[in-house]
Amino acid sequence: MHSPAIRISSQSLQVACSQCNLRELCLPYGLHSDEVEKLDEMVGMRRRVKRGQHLYRAGEPFESIFAVRMGFFKTGVILEDGREQVTGFQMSGELLGLDGISSESHTCNAVALEDSDVCVIPFSRLEHLSREIESLQHNFHKVMSREIVRDQGIMMLLGSMHAEERLAAFLLNLSQRFTTRGFSPSEFHLRMTRQEIGSYLGLKLETVSRAFSKFQEGNLISVQQKHIHILDIPGLRRILRKQD
Amino acid sequence: MHSPAIRISSQSLQVACSQCNLRELCLPYGLHSDEVEKLDEMVGMRRRVKRGQHLYRAGEPFESIFAVRMGFFKTGVILEDGREQVTGFQMSGELLGLDGISSESHTCNAVALEDSDVCVIPFSRLEHLSREIESLQHNFHKVMSREIVRDQGIMMLLGSMHAEERLAAFLLNLSQRFTTRGFSPSEFHLRMTRQEIGSYLGLKLETVSRAFSKFQEGNLISVQQKHIHILDIPGLRRILRKQD
DNA sequence: ACCCGACGTTGACTTGGATCAAACGGCTCG
DNA sequence: CGAGCCGTTTGATCCAAGTCAACGTCGGGT
Numbered sequence: 001m002h003s004p005a006i007r008i009s010s011q012s013l014q015v016a017c018s019q020c021n022l023r024e025l026c027l028p029y030g031l032h033s034d035e036v037e038k039l040d041e042m043v044g045m046r047r048r049v050k051r052g053q054h055l056y057r058a059g060e061p062f063e064s065i066f067a068v069r070m071g072f073f074k075t076g077v078i079l080e081d082g083r084e085q086v087t088g089f090q091m092s093g094e095l096l097g098l099d100g101i102s103s104e105s106h107t108c109n110a111v112a113l114e115d116s117d118v119c120v121i122p123f124s125r126l127e128h129l130s131r132e133i134e135s136l137q138h139n140f141h142k143v144m145s146r147e148i149v150r151d152q153g154i155m156m157l158l159g160s161m162h163a164e165e166r167l168a169a170f171l172l173n174l175s176q177r178f179t180t181r182g183f184s185p186s187e188f189h190l191r192m193t194r195q196e197i198g199s200y201l202g203l204k205l206e207t208v209s210r211a212f213s214k215f216q217e218g219n220l221i222s223v224q225q226k227h228i229h230i231l232d233i234p235g236l237r238r239i240l241r242k243q244d
Numbered sequence: 245m246h247s248p249a250i251r252i253s254s255q256s257l258q259v260a261c262s263q264c265n266l267r268e269l270c271l272p273y274g275l276h277s278d279e280v281e282k283l284d285e286m287v288g289m290r291r292r293v294k295r296g297q298h299l300y301r302a303g304e305p306f307e308s309i310f311a312v313r314m315g316f317f318k319t320g321v322i323l324e325d326g327r328e329q330v331t332g333f334q335m336s337g338e339l340l341g342l343d344g345i346s347s348e349s350h351t352c353n354a355v356a357l358e359d360s361d362v363c364v365i366p367f368s369r370l371e372h373l374s375r376e377i378e379s380l381q382h383n384f385h386k387v388m389s390r391e392i393v394r395d396q397g398i399m400m401l402l403g404s405m406h407a408e409e410r411l412a413a414f415l416l417n418l419s420q421r422f423t424t425r426g427f428s429p430s431e432f433h434l435r436m437t438r439q440e441i442g443s444y445l446g447l448k449l450e451t452v453s454r455a456f457s458k459f460q461e462g463n464l465i466s467v468q469q470k471h472i473h474i475l476d477i478p479g480l481r482r483i484l485r486k487q488d
Numbered sequence: 489a490c491c492c493g494a495c496g497t498t499g500a501c502t503t504g505g506a507t508c509a510a511a512c513g514g515c516t517c518g
Numbered sequence: 519c520g521a522g523c524c525g526t527t528t529g530a531t532c533c534a535a536g537t538c539a540a541c542g543t544c545g546g547g548t
Contacts (some may be wrong), residue, residue: 085404127378127381127382143346144389145344145388152352156331159329162505194527200403207506209528210505210528241324437495447535449495450537457497470495490547492548494546496541496543497540498542499541501538503536504535507533514523515525518519518521
């Protein structure tokens with residue numbers, strides 16, 4: 001079931017939150033500089049995860065959460081019949097592993113979709129430090145809450161939207177997240193397969209492909225394999241609104 | 245759009261976590277008795293919400309989370325076209341309002357499905373106290389994480405299960421939660437309509453109704469309107485496994 | 489006690505997306 | 519440079535669930 005013994009290349013390189021260009025997206029947001037220095041001590045090490053490798057696997061004991069510094073991940077579970085169900089995609093500045101807190105073991109797999117770096121944040125240290133630093137505590141609570149809101153948004157998408165509406169929502173969401181990170185809102189490279197998009201959106205890969213083609217016909221986007229160019233953001237939004 | 249000016253009956257009656265029979269399901273879990281006493285001060289008041297009334301509405305400023313002491317709630321949002329999308333059902337010992345932390349305003353509506361009591365937990369006080377009480381902090385983090393895991397479970401259900409599988413999962417989940425609360429695992433009263441179940445499960449009410457009938461034909465359950473008697477729990481589980 | 493309206497069931501028909509199948513494009517690796 | 523494979527596209531067909539419609543049932547209010 002598991003892929004044949006992939007060794008996880010894991011190297012610790014010291015990094016400082018205070019130097020990180022993601023600090024406004026991540027846990028240090030709004031902290032004073034002396035507080036950020038304490039964070040630096042907490043985030044002991046960085047870990048490099050190559051494309052295709054696991055950051056963690058479902059069932060492994062939970063010890064740390066991870067902040068994506070660079071790269072792109074998917075999270076998901078493998079169902080009994082071998083099918084994969086994707087539960088999310090994470091990009092730089094986003095946290096991974098929050099699901100593991102409740103049961104003290106990871107409930108899903110996290111796989112890098114491109115060569116990536118993460119900050120390893122030992123959870124007990126995070127709890128300890130957020131008892132000292134009020135705004136760190138509050139940031140962390142907000143991040144967890146945002147994850148809940150995000151998941152509920154997807155529940156809504158899965159519960160009440162049609163294939164094209166789902167894909168439009170997906171593209172707009174990616175676009176928005178790329179924008180926040182200073183990339184182009186309209187042109188980007190998908191790091192996941194049609195299959196993975198489909199799994200995430202509750203659709204089959206053929207349906208995803210057809211919806212892409214349909215959008216292209218309507219001059220809403222131009223697709224070339226994994227390269228996406230959004231030509232008409234308002235048009236995509238209109239598709240979303242249609243029945244939601 | 246809103247129902248005609250329903251007045252929320254809200255009365256404060258002092259209650260103590262230390263006396264509450266739900267403390268093992270709720271935030272006080274595992275706390276020492278002196279710590280639970282501090283919790284008592286935090287939970288300033290109880291609020292009574294009558295069937296059909298809102299505990300809070302989407303858009304209202306977020307100040308407190310709520311613990312259900314008694315009763316039954318649904319959470320959901322109203323979509324532009326007036327349709328309701330249900331995002332969850334909450335029973336005694338469960339927390340409501342966690343989604344509001346991230347944006348500092350509630351992102352959904354919470355409505356009582358039967359006359360209910362909740363404990364009002366001012367969030368800033370909870371954060372303050374969990375900086376003092378390590379196990380309270382940890383409990384709270386676990387509760388939030390559990391909510392994330394729960395939502396992801398529903399994403400999986402919505403993304404990859406058929407109507408009957410969804411309903412089986414729903415019934416088994418309810419059964420399990422009633423059991424935890426000391427009620428019968430096999431016999432209970434649904435407090436929500438077919439419409440609400442359908443909205444939650446991403447199905448139309450007719451489909452829910454048909455699935456109930458199908459289960460009844462197969463002697464898995466007996467349904468009489470809102471009264472459910474589960475006759476064959478392993479049988480329901482087998483339906484779940486079938487394609488998941 | 490009765491009526492009304494909300495909720496639930498069931499049947500007939502339609503349809504969006506799944507499934508099955510075939511062909512193509514673009515990497516990677518020998 | 520060519521072979522092979524993975525991922526993608528597109529077409530044809532099928533089926534689970536949605537839609538529309540009619541009827542049944544329960545419970546609350548006068």
